[in-house]
Amino acid sequence: MSTESQDKSGRYKVRMQNRKKIVDEVISKALEDRGTVILYTGEGKGKTTAAMGTVTRALGYDYPTVVAQFIKGTWECGEKNLLMGSSHPLRWYQMGTDFTWETQDFDADKAAAEALWEKALLALRDDQVYLVVLDELTYALNYHWLDKTEVIESIQQRPKEQTVIITGRGAKQYLKDIADTVSEMRAEKHAFNNGVSGRKGIEW
Secondary structure (H helix, E strand, O other): OOHHHHHHHHHHHHHHHHHHHHHHHHHHHHHHOOOOOOEOOOOOOOOOHHHHHHHHHHHHHHOEEEEOOOOOOOOOOOHHHOOOOOOOOOOEEEOOOOOOHOOOOOHHHHHHHHHHHHHHHHOOOOOOOOOEEEEEEEHHHHHOOOHHHHHHHHHHHHOOEEEEEOEEEEEEOOHHHOOEEEEEEOOOOHHHHHOOOOOOOOOO
């Protein structure tokens, strides 16, 4: 090995040793073991996709999981097709109405959201449920279909071991405040905005 290669290897080793020290220190401080609230928001693509990836991960350990989908009630869903056909402990609920800009009926949308929320609420009170996904919950709150105070209190009072994932654009600060982890998807570029239609198996 040349002197230059040895120097490069030595510098790399030092960087990795320093990195390991930082990582080990962070891990050593993470002593609290409990479920968390995770919020995926922002204008970019990938919020529901990220949540469904976690659903798959939880089901890989056979952890009981509940998915409640607001907004996307009539769309076919590839993840649902796959996961509901398995023997894993998964319950999947949907509003059963179309996008709100299609229905244009506040009372019907509100009633459908409230009916779905009642099912989600049962999951949030069940200490056997490991993961609850409230997909597109931000719309149900921002459109005033659900009572904000009840939703927040129900999430905060869930069983200690339970994790909740919330997705949707336009998450208000009160959701960010109760979340342990917040990821914001930034829309830099999207094929749809350039006239490319969404593809089955990719977008849904």
